[in-house]
Amino acid sequence: MCAKIAVIGGGFAGLSAASYLQKMGHQVTIFEKNEQIGGRARKFEEHGFVFDMGPSWYWMPDVFENYFKDFGYKVSDFFELVQLDPGFDVVFSKHDTFSVDADFEKIKDKFEQLEKGSGAKLEKFINEADRKYQVSMNDIVFKPSYSLFEYMNWKIIKNVLAVDFFIPLRSSLKKYFTHANILKIMEFPVLFLGAMADKIPALYSIMNYAALKQGTFYPLGGMHKIVEAMEKVAVKLGVEIQLHAEVQKIIVEEGKAKGIIVNQNTIAFDGVVAAADYEFVERKLLESSYQNYNSEYWDKKVFAPSSLLFYIGVSKKIEKLNHHTLFFDTDFELHSKEIYHNPKWPTEPLFYACTPSVTDASVAPENCENLFLLIPIATGLEDNEALREKYFDKVMARLEDYCEMDIRSHIIYKRSYCKNDFILDYNSFKGNAYGLANTLLQTGPLKPTLKNKKVSNLYYCGQLTVPGPGVPPSLISGKIVAAEISKNLPL
Numbered sequence: 001m002c003a004k005i006a007v008i009g010g011g012f013a014g015l016s017a018a019s020y021l022q023k024m025g026h027q028v029t030i031f032e033k034n035e036q037i038g039g040r041a042r043k044f045e046e047h048g049f050v051f052d053m054g055p056s057w058y059w060m061p062d063v064f065e066n067y068f069k070d071f072g073y074k075v076s077d078f079f080e081l082v083q084l085d086p087g088f089d090v091v092f093s094k095h096d097t098f099s100v101d102a103d104f105e106k107i108k109d110k111f112e113q114l115e116k117g118s119g120a121k122l123e124k125f126i127n128e129a130d131r132k133y134q135v136s137m138n139d140i141v142f143k144p145s146y147s148l149f150e151y152m153n154w155k156i157i158k159n160v161l162a163v164d165f166f167i168p169l170r171s172s173l174k175k176y177f178t179h180a181n182i183l184k185i186m187e188f189p190v191l192f193l194g195a196m197a198d199k200i201p202a203l204y205s206i207m208n209y210a211a212l213k214q215g216t217f218y219p220l221g222g223m224h225k226i227v228e229a230m231e232k233v234a235v236k237l238g239v240e241i242q243l244h245a246e247v248q249k250i251i252v253e254e255g256k257a258k259g260i261i262v263n264q265n266t267i268a269f270d271g272v273v274a275a276a277d278y279e280f281v282e283r284k285l286l287e288s289s290y291q292n293y294n295s296e297y298w299d300k301k302v303f304a305p306s307s308l309l310f311y312i313g314v315s316k317k318i319e320k321l322n323h324h325t326l327f328f329d330t331d332f333e334l335h336s337k338e339i340y341h342n343p344k345w346p347t348e349p350l351f352y353a354c355t356p357s358v359t360d361a362s363v364a365p366e367n368c369e370n371l372f373l374l375i376p377i378a379t380g381l382e383d384n385e386a387l388r389e390k391y392f393d394k395v396m397a398r399l400e401d402y403c404e405m406d407i408r409s410h411i412i413y414k415r416s417y418c419k420n421d422f423i424l425d426y427n428s429f430k431g432n433a434y435g436l437a438n439t440l441l442q443t444g445p446l447k448p449t450l451k452n453k454k455v456s457n458l459y460y461c462g463q464l465t466v467p468g469p470g471v472p473p474s475l476i477s478g479k480i481v482a483a484e485i486s487k488n489l490p491l
């Protein structure tokens with residue numbers, strides 16, 4: 001007998017959970033409040049430009065390959081993946097930049113030029129990170145992480161003892177490198193985990209391995225191609241997808257989820273997977289007696305930053321920009337303090353520019369540039385048009401200075417997106433962009449658990465639970481939760 005399962009939210013985690021559950025023989029419906037599937041990775045088209053709204057970095061290609069393999073497909077059945085070379089550029093000042101080549105040997109040579117001996121040290125660091133990556137992917141990240149006992153096997157313990165796992169990544173890096181620019185390059189990949197390297201355990205040097213050794217990839221057509229591929233897989237399996245379907249309540253009776261209320265209609269289900277933001281589901285869709293955590297719990301959590309984003313269409317090419325450019329030309333520490341310790345709009349923000357039209361002619365009209373700007377900011381800040389414009393001018397002035405060209409007067413399309421939009425579109429807690437930070441105290445069993453402790457057939461997945469934020473972890477989260485909930489359901 002198959003069970004009827006509701007999946008709330010059609011981002012990567014929801015799509016993943018739905019497909020795995022449907023493959024197991026259940027009858028799954030995804031309810032997505034927005035007009036399109038994909039969650040934070042939606043896309044929109046304007047004036048001939050195709051803008052990815054969220055993720056732009058395709059790292060850990062093995063995770064995507066394994067995902068599609070689980071359903072009998074290859075990534076290449078859906079989109080063409082290209083490796084970017086350089087993977088990304090880092091701007092330290094107008095005349096001091098570093099291109100992270102696709103070829104790891106070239107990166108080593110460049111490190112060596114900055115700091116004697118650092119090429120060999122990079123090799124050693126990345127070899128350790130490779131070991132952590134293999135252990136993580138094979139023995140750690142696919143566990144539900146209910147308790148530390150899940151990790152008590154000799155293979156994991158041996159590896160944890162052999163390499164830096166729990167000291168802060170920054171301390172681990174400082175054992176290897178001293179050059180300020182090298183440290184910034186090496187600390188960058190963990191910004192994806194929502195905190196600075198002094199708060200992120202060295203276990204996550206797997207991100208350095210992903211960025212520097214595996215490489216940075218791009219699906220031609222844009223990151224949304226991943227969403228489209230996952231949607232095709234889900235629909236082919238028989239998953240039903242309802243759009244404009246905002247879930248208002250999870251109905252619980254005698255410790256069991258009986259169904260949901262969506263657009264004022266009550267629909268009965270045998271099980272519910274909540275793949276929308278965890279805090280919202282708990283606080284707004286469940287009565288307080290069925291919530292795992294109270295509001296004080298969420299207030300104490302370290303969230304990944306919010307972001308001020310700009311989607312810009314430019315009517316000429318910007319020659320100096322590669323696909324990914326990180327502007328680390330201002331005070332890294334000050335900006336981080338203004339995100340995590342003393343939340344305020346940043347004095348002089350670091351920012352990130354993505355120009356996918358450098359690689360992909362399909363995302364912009366001919367001789368135009370598709371430009372995406374991201375400024376990380378603290379969660380919960382005031383957000384209004386004047387502030388957005390102030391920061392637009394700040395970063396555009398720096399971008400124009402770096403590129404030595406006028407860009408602003410060639411803008412033919414511009415849209416901003418910030419904290420208020422994250423709340424409105426995704427029910428995001430304080431407008432966070434990508435979930436809960438992977439700090440040591442918010443890793444594995446210390447994350448919000450994927451099982452509701454009081455409602456036996458209600459589970460959570462996505463970037464606020466295990467394994468954490470980012471596209472690959474969201475895919476994995478859906479797979480873990482599907483296995484867990486199906487243990488409790490009739491087949």
Ligand SMILES: Cc1cc2nc3c(=O)[nH]c(=O)nc-3n(C[C@H](O)[C@H](O)[C@H](O)COP(=O)(O)OP(=O)(O)OC[C@H]3O[C@@H](n4cnc5c(N)ncnc54)[C@H](O)[C@@H]3O)c2cc1C
Pocket residue numbers: 008009010011012013014031032033034037038039040041053054055056057058059245246247248275276277280307309374425426427433434435461462463464469470471472474
């Ligand atoms: C600007 C930005 C840049 C990023 N860059 C990268 C990157 O380069 N690489 C990377 O790997 N990751 C990146 N990330 C992180 C990555 O996008 C997320 O971790 C991932 O998309 C989260 O997927 P999810 O399914 O957990 O959540 P979501 O994508 O948020 O999906 C949750 C869904 O639930 C829906 N929902 C909410 N409430 C309800 C309701 N009541 N009823 C029905 N549906 C509801 C929402 O509309 C949403 O569609 C980025 C994120 C952002 C915001």
